[in-house]
Amino acid sequence: MNNSNSVKNKIARTKFANFLGSMAGLFGLIIIFSVLTRTFLTVDNFISICLSVAVYATLACGISFVLIIGGAELSAGSVVGVSGAVFCVSLRAGIPAFACILITLACGMLCGLFNGFLVTKMHLIPFIATLGTQYIFRGATYIISNGSSISVREVASEGDLPVLKFIGSGKILGIPMLVYIMVICAIILSIVLSKTVLGRKIFATGSNVEAARLSGINTDKITTIAYMFSGGMAGLAGVMLTTRLLSAQPTAGMSFELEGIAASVIGGVSMMGGQGTIPGAVMGAFIVGIMRNGLNLMGVNTFWQQIITGVIIIVAVWADIMRRRREASKK
Amino acid sequence: MGEILRMEGISKSFPGVKALDNVNIVVNSGEVHALLGENGAGKSTLMKILNGVYTPDEGKIFVKGKEVSIHNIKEAQELGISIIFQEFNLCPDLTVADNVYIGRHKNRFGFVDAKYVEKETQKILDRFKLNMIKPGDVVMTMSVAQMQMVEICKAMSFDSEVVVFDEPTAALAESEIEQLFMVIKQLQKEGKGIIYISHRMEELSKIADRVTVLRDGQQVGDSFDFASVTLDELINRMVGRTMDDKYPKHERTIGEVFFEANHIRNKKVNVKHIDVRKGEILGIAGLMGAGRTETARAIFGADPVSSIEVKINGRKVGVGSPGQAIKNGIAYLTEDRKNEGLALRLDCEKNINMASMKKISKYGFVINKTAEENAKHYVDALAVKTPKLGQLAQFLSGGNQQKLVLAKWLSRQVDLLIFDEPTRGIDVGAKFEIYKLMNELSDQGVGIIMISSELPELLGMSDRIALMHEGSIVGEVEAKKTTQEEIMAYITGLKTNETECVGNE
Numbered sequence: 104m105n106n107s108n109s110v111k112n113k114i115a116r117t118k119f120a121n122f123l124g125s126m127a128g129l130f131g132l133i134i135i136f137s138v139l140t141r142t143f144l145t146v147d148n149f150i151s152i153c154l155s156v157a158v159y160a161t162l163a164c165g166i167s168f169v170l171i172i173g174g175a176e177l178s179a180g181s182v183v184g185v186s187g188a189v190f191c192v193s194l195r196a197g198i199p200a201f202a203c204i205l206i207t208l209a210c211g212m213l214c215g216l217f218n219g220f221l222v223t224k225m226h227l228i229p230f231i232a233t234l235g236t237q238y239i240f241r242g243a244t245y246i247i248s249n250g251s252s253i254s255v256r257e258v259a260s261e262g263d264l265p266v267l268k269f270i271g272s273g274k275i276l277g278i279p280m281l282v283y284i285m286v287i288c289a290i291i292l293s294i295v296l297s298k299t300v301l302g303r304k305i306f307a308t309g310s311n312v313e314a315a316r317l318s319g320i321n322t323d324k325i326t327t328i329a330y331m332f333s334g335g336m337a338g339l340a341g342v343m344l345t346t347r348l349l350s351a352q353p354t355a356g357m358s359f360e361l362e363g364i365a366a367s368v369i370g371g372v373s374m375m376g377g378q379g380t381i382p383g384a385v386m387g388a389f390i391v392g393i394m395r396n397g398l399n400l401m402g403v404n405t406f407w408q409q410i411i412t413g414v415i416i417i418v419a420v421w422a423d424i425m426r427r428r429r430e431a432s433k434k
Numbered sequence: 435m436g437e438i439l440r441m442e443g444i445s446k447s448f449p450g451v452k453a454l455d456n457v458n459i460v461v462n463s464g465e466v467h468a469l470l471g472e473n474g475a476g477k478s479t480l481m482k483i484l485n486g487v488y489t490p491d492e493g494k495i496f497v498k499g500k501e502v503s504i505h506n507i508k509e510a511q512e513l514g515i516s517i518i519f520q521e522f523n524l525c526p527d528l529t530v531a532d533n534v535y536i537g538r539h540k541n542r543f544g545f546v547d548a549k550y551v552e553k554e555t556q557k558i559l560d561r562f563k564l565n566m567i568k569p570g571d572v573v574m575t576m577s578v579a580q581m582q583m584v585e586i587c588k589a590m591s592f593d594s595e596v597v598v599f600d601e602p603t604a605a606l607a608e609s610e611i612e613q614l615f616m617v618i619k620q621l622q623k624e625g626k627g628i629i630y631i632s633h634r635m636e637e638l639s640k641i642a643d644r645v646t647v648l649r650d651g652q653q654v655g656d657s658f659d660f661a662s663v664t665l666d667e668l669i670n671r672m673v674g675r676t677m678d679d680k681y682p683k684h685e686r687t688i689g690e691v692f693f694e695a696n697h698i699r700n701k702k703v704n705v706k707h708i709d710v711r712k713g714e715i716l717g718i719a720g721l722m723g724a725g726r727t728e729t730a731r732a733i734f735g736a737d738p739v740s741s742i743e744v745k746i747n748g749r750k751v752g753v754g755s756p757g758q759a760i761k762n763g764i765a766y767l768t769e770d771r772k773n774e775g776l777a778l779r780l781d782c783e784k785n786i787n788m789a790s791m792k793k794i795s796k797y798g799f800v801i802n803k804t805a806e807e808n809a810k811h812y813v814d815a816l817a818v819k820t821p822k823l824g825q826l827a828q829f830l831s832g833g834n835q836q837k838l839v840l841a842k843w844l845s846r847q848v849d850l851l852i853f854d855e856p857t858r859g860i861d862v863g864a865k866f867e868i869y870k871l872m873n874e875l876s877d878q879g880v881g882i883i884m885i886s887s888e889l890p891e892l893l894g895m896s897d898r899i900a901l902m903h904e905g906s907i908v909g910e911v912e913a914k915k916t917t918q919e920e921i922m923a924y925i926t927g928l929k930t931n932e933t934e935c936v937g938n939e
Contacts, residue, residue, distance in 0.1 A: 299798050300791045307788050310777035317736060317774055318789040318842065319760035377779050 124422065125370050125386040132390060136397030143400055150278065156392035157281040158183075158340050158347075160385045162359055163366035164292045165336025167384040170367055171296070172329040173309040173376025174222060175229035179337045179363055181240035182214045183356025186341025188244045191253040191351040200263035204342055211338020212331045214240055219327030237360070248353045255349040271346030281343050285385075288339065292332070293381035305329055310377030365412070366391055369419040390415065436463045437499065438627035439515070439596045444493035446479055453479045454490070455652045461596060461627035466618065468638050468660065469631045470672055471648035472861035477631050480648070481598055485510040485517050498595070516589030517598040520605075520859070522581050524573050531555040531569035534588045558587045562617050577722070579610035586617060597621060598629040603637060604859050607722030607887055608922065615641055635665045636890055647671045672862060681894030682866065684873040688714045688897060692747050693764075693850050693881055695732075700739040702728040703905045710850060710881040715872065717896030717913065718885045720925050725905040726885045727769060730852045733883075734766040735759040746849065760789060763849035767839050767856060769885070771832070775839040778828035782820050783809040785827050785838050790845040812841035816871065833864025840871065851875065852883045857891065869895060889918045903927045 136143040162179055169176040190207040194200065214236065221232035259267055273280045296302040307315040308322045316322045340359070345351045370387025372379030391412060398408050439461040446454040454476045461467045471477050482488045484495070486504035494501055497513050504510050510517075524533050531552045532539075540547040555569040564583050573581060582602060589597050599618075603611045618641060621628055632638060638645075638660065645668070647654040654671045663671075669680065689712030698705040703725040710716050720726045731737045733744065735753040744753050746762055753759040756766070768774040776785055786809040787794050794805040809823050816837045820830055827838060836856065843851060853872070857865040872882060872895065886892050892899055893913050901909040901924035909924045909931040923929040 298800055300795045300800060301798065303784065303787075303791065303800055306780060306784065307777055310780045311773070313774045314777050315788065317734070317756050317766060317768060319755075319757040320788070321755070321757055377777065 124426065125383055125390065125419075128369075128419065129386055129390055129393070132393050132397065136393070136400070140397065140400040143397055146277075148396065148400075150282075152389070152392050152396045153282045154279045155396065156388050157279070157285040158343050159359065159362045159366055159392070160388035161285045161288055161336055161343060162340045162363040163370070163384040163388050164289050164381050165333035165340075166360065166363040167367045167370075167372045167379050167381060168292070168296070168305065168329040168332040169229075170364070170372045170374060171309045171376060171379045172305055172326050173229075173312065174326065174329065175233055176218075176330075176333050176364070177230065177233040177360050178214065178218060178236040178240055179333060179340075180356040180359035180361075181237045181244065182211050182334055182337035183341040183344060183359050184244040184353065185214065185240045185247065186211050186338040187345040187351035187355045188248040188253070188353065190342055190345050191255060191258050192247055194255065194260075194263070195253070195258040197260065200259065200266055207342050208335050208338045211334040211336070211341065213334065214337070215331035215334020216327060218334065219330035222330070223323035223326050241357075244355075245353050248351060250353055252350050252352045255345060255351070267346045268349070271343070271349060281347060284339070284343060288336065289381050289385050292336075295332075296381055301325070301328070306377060308376075362388075362391070365416050369416060371419075371423060387419075390419075437461070438463050438497070440496040440499075441480070441484070442494045442496070444480065444483060444490045444495075446483060446488060446490050453651050454483075457493075457646075457648065457651075457653050459629075459646050459657065461629060463625040463627055464622050465643045466622060466628045466630050466641050467657070468642035468645045469629055469648065470638075470645060470668065472672060472863055475648040475672075476651040477648055478600070479651075481517055481600065481629075481631070484515055484596075484598065511592045511594070514593060514595035515598070516592060516594040516596070517600060518582065518585045518589060518602060520601045522585050524581055524584060526572075526574040528573060529569065530559075530567060530571050530573060530584050530587070533573055533584055534558070534569075534591050536588075538591075554591065555587065558590050561590070562586070562620050564617075577610075578605045579607075579613065579722075582606070582614065583617065594626065596627045596629065598631070600631045601859065602630070603632060603634060608889075609721055609926065611637060634888065635668060636888075638668075639665065669862060680862070680866070680890070682870050682873055684876075686713055686715075686873075686876055686897060688712065689879065694745045696743040696745075697741045698729055698732045698739060699741045700728065700732060700737065703732060705729055705902075705905075705907050708733075708883075708900060708907065710883060712879045712881055713876045714898070715876055715882040715884055715896045717892040717899040718883060718902060719889065719892050719899050719921050720885075720902030722887070724902040724925060726902050727854055728905075729902070730766060730854055730883065730885060733759070734764055734852065736766065760846065760848075763847075764852070765789075765843035765846065765848040765850070766852045767836075767843065767854060769854035769858065771835050771839055776827045776835055779826060781824045781826055782813065782818070782830075782838060783823040786812055786841045786845055789842050793845065808845060809841075812845055815844070816841050817867070831864075833860045833867070836860060836864070836868060837871075840868075844875075848880065850881045850883070852885070854885045855887065856884060857886075857888070889921055892921070893918065901925050903930070 142148055162183065166176045166179055186207045189210045190203055193203040193206050198206065218233055218236055221227045221236070222229050255267055256264065270280050275283065296305065304315070304320050304325045307318065307320055308325045312322050341356065344355055366388035367379065367384045368374060368387065369390050370383030370385065372384055394411060394415065395408055398411065437460055441457065441459045444454055444457045457480060459467070469477050479488065483490050484504070486506040486509055489505070495504065496502065502513055504513065525536065534555045535551045540550045552569040559567055559569065567580055567583060573584060602614055606614060618628060630642060642660040644657050645660050646657040649672060691709045691711050694707065694709040696707050718726045728737065732739045732742055733753060735755045735758055742753065744751050751762040753762065753764065772778060777788070783806060787805050790808065794800055794808055806823060813820065813823065818834050818837045818841065820834065827835060830838065856868055860868065876882060884896060896913045899911050899913055899916065899921065900907050901911065901921060903925050904927065909929070911920065
């Protein structure tokens with residue numbers, strides 16, 4: 104029994120090391136900015152970081168599912184846009200806000216289902232499939248919203264408006280609702296990925312599709328489910344963004360997928376599939392958010408921020424590769 | 435016969451292991467020098483020293499009497515040393531000529547001189563009478579055997595004096611091996627020195643002149659003439675223990691027919707009937723491309739078929755997908771462990787439990803304790819050598835990887851196990867263990883189909899052998915009453931016996 108315990112500890116330790124890497128980066132940033140600026144280490148600033156990260160982190164959780172399965176997800180930003188439009192249009196139709204949220208999530212999952220169909224049944228390369236749907240879903244956004252922004256104030260019923268306002272900008276115990284939503288989703292998705300049979304099948308498929316299929320796993324189904332998770336989360340991100348801005352822009356969510364992918368990758372999700380965690384992806388989103396916030400406070404202009412974001416992505420992934428190499432040589 | 439290569443007193447240590455200890459090898463011109471040893475005996479370390487990947491701690495290397503030091507593959511090539519590895523270094527999208535001259539294209543005013551390269555490649559192909567390969571062929575479209583020939587041509591384009599073959603026949607069928615041996619004999623005639631690494635004892639007798647045996651990094655005696663020892667003596671030297679037989683002796687109790695498949699048809703196969711009895715090992719023999727793997731994959735639901743009918747215990751069952759086949763008690767161990775059998779970047783526990791999700795979960799949630807106990811049970815039962823359950827599958831040796839795949843299936847109580855080349859690339863000791871496991875399974879009443887390209891293995895392990903040629907089963911023989919020659923006659927198409935087809939209706 105002693106033996107199996109130590110085995111368990113070892114597994115836990117290697118997984119934890121992965122997590123610690125991102126954690127160290129995160130704390131490194133916090134310390135640097137705390138020293139360099141006076142305003143960084145305040146409760147207000149921390150809450151504003153959380154708020155700015157909430158939508159991206161939600162998106163990143165879903166995108167991680169697709170990356171872990173070995174796919175690509177370039178359409179997530181457009182799904183955010185289309186979801187916002189669908190949300191407002193269904194509000195306009197007089198449907199209760201709660202039902203509208205469900206409709207929007209369903210719409211996001213439908214987008215994911217379509218991606219899954221293209222990848223598994225039409226055998227398109229995921230990159231191409233989701234590049235195509237990025238345009239399709241964006242176009243659909245323009246059509247649904249008629250090319251102009253829709254104000255939530257105008258379309259929501261009088262009873263619903265306060266609720267939506269509360270979701271978008273309300274706070275409980277000083278923490279924004281959107282942050283709660285993001286954290287709850289991250290916890291649920293993390294449990295799905297690490298504790299369930301579905302999660303195991305996702306890792307198996309992402310690690311080796313053929314081996315998984317020959318082990319009796321319906322890899323097409325699992326792949327499609329991963330895309331549906333991503334679509335659903337993008338739909339939720341669309342609702343979050345719309346309630347926060349109280350309007351749905353036809354350009355909403357543009358290039359958000361890249362933010363999400365960056366967050367996932369910085370957080371240790373492998374683009375090759377088969378590796379990654381949800382806490383890692385959330386942490387990745389926070390690393391990007393904290394860096395942006397800190398640089399803003401320091402008065403670094405946004406052009407330089409772009410360059411620094413790029414450097415962080417490259418350094419994070421490079422550090423991960425080096426760590427893995429060391430592990431391999433240690434054997 | 436002059437000396438081409440001499441490796442003298444080579445030693446190499448890695449942290450904690452002495453990989454090589456005072457190894458001496460001399461390769462003469464026109465000689466095929468077999469290098470034998472189990473996996474981990476130090477063969478590949480020695481070869482990596484020869485092509486500059488490792489530097490030896492002690493010892494000297496002489497090429498044609500001159501002492502040299504080799505720091506990288508390029509230097510090795512310039513000294514005339516080429517290694518043909520098991521996994522080829524070819525660009526699948528390029529042509530034969532482009533691959534042979536890769537990185538060394540002749541320039542003409544800054545443009546590639548394609549004609550020169552094609553002409554030179556053709557010269558080499560002619561030299562080895564490889565008329566089925568054209569310099570303009572795209573490598574992707576070629577068979578494994580042909581790709582190997584391209585690798586050899588590549589080595590020849592460097593004017594190599596020493597050619598090392600690392601398990602060259604592992605992926606070849608018998609007829610292709612003949613072709614390879616002809617090429618090697620041509621190399622011999624041209625006075626090249628050849629180092630030949632292989633696990634297949636039988637083929638060595640056709641080709642090897644001298645032998646060096648390595649065991650645990652040490653040389654077992656001096657090199658000796660191949661003709662001076664018997665195969666059994668050779669195996670003894672390799673494993674350092676007497677192995678009464680390469681195939682564990684076993685009396686099987688064979689039950690009733692419980693599995694049959696009829697009318698298996700797709701693009702590559704047309705099999706009328708095949709059946710397996712309880713506790714029986716049915717071998718399937720055939721050349722590469724005879725449709726053995728395709729038949730197995732059809733039975734397992736891994737590839738689309740135009741027709742198939744599978745009956746288990748007389749009841750018709752569906753095998754539309756691997757999932758369905760597994761539910762009906764059929765399991766398939768692929769010939770390509772690394773690409774199809776294992777998720778290399780996942781750990782042992784996850785690989786073992788991959789097909790047993792129900793067993794390790796409740797309401798869709800994995801119970802870690804159950805999962806670990808289940809994995810541990812099979813790791814112990816099959817004696818998988820791994821430091822921990824959390825070890826990634828990619829870091830295990832070939833034999834242990836195969837055991838891992840087997841563990842995955844044993845964890846699901848299956849009735850029919852299909853082994854596709856179960857011992858390919860596995861050392862002698864591990865092979866013996868796999869054979870023993872197969873016997874134990876047959877004792878438990880599991881039916882086994884074993885596809886193999888090694889005829890002695892088929893003869894040593896099977897009860898019946900189904901013989902395949904060009905997609906059909908052309909005959910069936912009792913393993914005890916047949917010979918390698920008879921099997922060869924069937925699978926090369928010289929002999930057919932439709933009336934005695936496996937359980938012909």
